[in-house]
Amino acid sequence: MSKVDERVPVDGVPSQGQVTGPVRPPRVSARRRRPGVIALALALIAAGGAGVAVLLLQVGHRTEVVTVVRDVQVGQVLTEHDLGKASIALDPALKAVESDDLDSVVGKRAAVELKPGSLLSPTQVTKDSLVRPGEQLVPIGLKPEQVPATALVPGQKVQLVHVPAQGATASDADGDSPHGTIAGRVVKASKAAPGSGVVVVDVATAAADGPTAAGWVSAGALRLVLDAPDGS
Known part of the structure; x- marks a missing residue:
C-alpha cells in the first residue's frame, strides 16, 4: 500500500495537491444603533438650534443709540462732533437717545458733565441756558x-x-x-x-x-x- 503524504498548510497557504473549496467572504455583523446615542445627538442638535435662535433674537433687538465721544462741560452746547452712534442690546430700564433723534439733541446744552463712552440720556440735555437772561x-x-x-x-x-x-x-x-x-x-x-x-x-x-x-x-x-x- 502506498502512503499518502498529509501536509499541513503553512501560513494558511494550502500545500500542493490539497483541494480547497470556495472561499467565503467574512461575515460583517450589522452595527447596532444605540438609542441613547441617537437621543443625545438629537438633543445636541436641538440645543444648537435654540442657541442660534436666541442669538438671532438678540441681534434683532439691537438698538441704534447716541453716545458721547468727547468731554462736554455743563452748559456747553452739543455739536455733532461731540456725539456718535452705537448699536447695542438696550435694556428697557435704560433711557437713551436713539440715533434717529440725534438732530433733536444737537444744539442743546449739557445739563450735566458728559464723559466719552457713555450713552446720552434725554435728561442730560436741556434747551434752556443754565444762566438765564437777567x-x-x-x-x-x-x-x-x-x-x-x-x-x-x-x-x-x-x-x-x-x-x-x-x-x-x-x-x-x-x-x-x-x-x-x-x-x-x-x-x-x-x-x-x-x-x-x-x-x-x-x-x-x-x-x-x-x-x-x-x-x-x-x-x-x-x-x-x-x-x-x-x-x-
Whole structure:
C-alpha cells in the first residue's frame, strides 16, 4: 500500500495537491444603533438650534443709540462732533437717545458733565441756558465742612445765607437783601481740590443780587443752604 503524504498548510497557504473549496467572504455583523446615542445627538442638535435662535433674537433687538465721544462741560452746547452712534442690546430700564433723534439733541446744552463712552440720556440735555437772561453767575468756594453731603447737581435750588463775621452786624454789608438770604440755582459744582478740599460752586442769582452775593463771598460771610426738592 502506498502512503499518502498529509501536509499541513503553512501560513494558511494550502500545500500542493490539497483541494480547497470556495472561499467565503467574512461575515460583517450589522452595527447596532444605540438609542441613547441617537437621543443625545438629537438633543445636541436641538440645543444648537435654540442657541442660534436666541442669538438671532438678540441681534434683532439691537438698538441704534447716541453716545458721547468727547468731554462736554455743563452748559456747553452739543455739536455733532461731540456725539456718535452705537448699536447695542438696550435694556428697557435704560433711557437713551436713539440715533434717529440725534438732530433733536444737537444744539442743546449739557445739563450735566458728559464723559466719552457713555450713552446720552434725554435728561442730560436741556434747551434752556443754565444762566438765564437777567441772571448773574456767582462762584462760591466751600470749605470741606461747608460742602453738603448731598451731591450738588445743576439746576438744584439753593439759598445763599449771609453770616456776618464775628463782631459785625448784618447791616455792615452793603446792599443786604431782605432777611439776609439770596435765592440761587446751582449751575456747576467742581470736584474737591487736592489738598485743600475746597469745592467751587457756580450759582446763578438774579442780576440785582449778584454783587451782594459776591461781596459776602469776598468777606467769607456766606453759607450755602439747599432748598427742598419741591422748591418749597
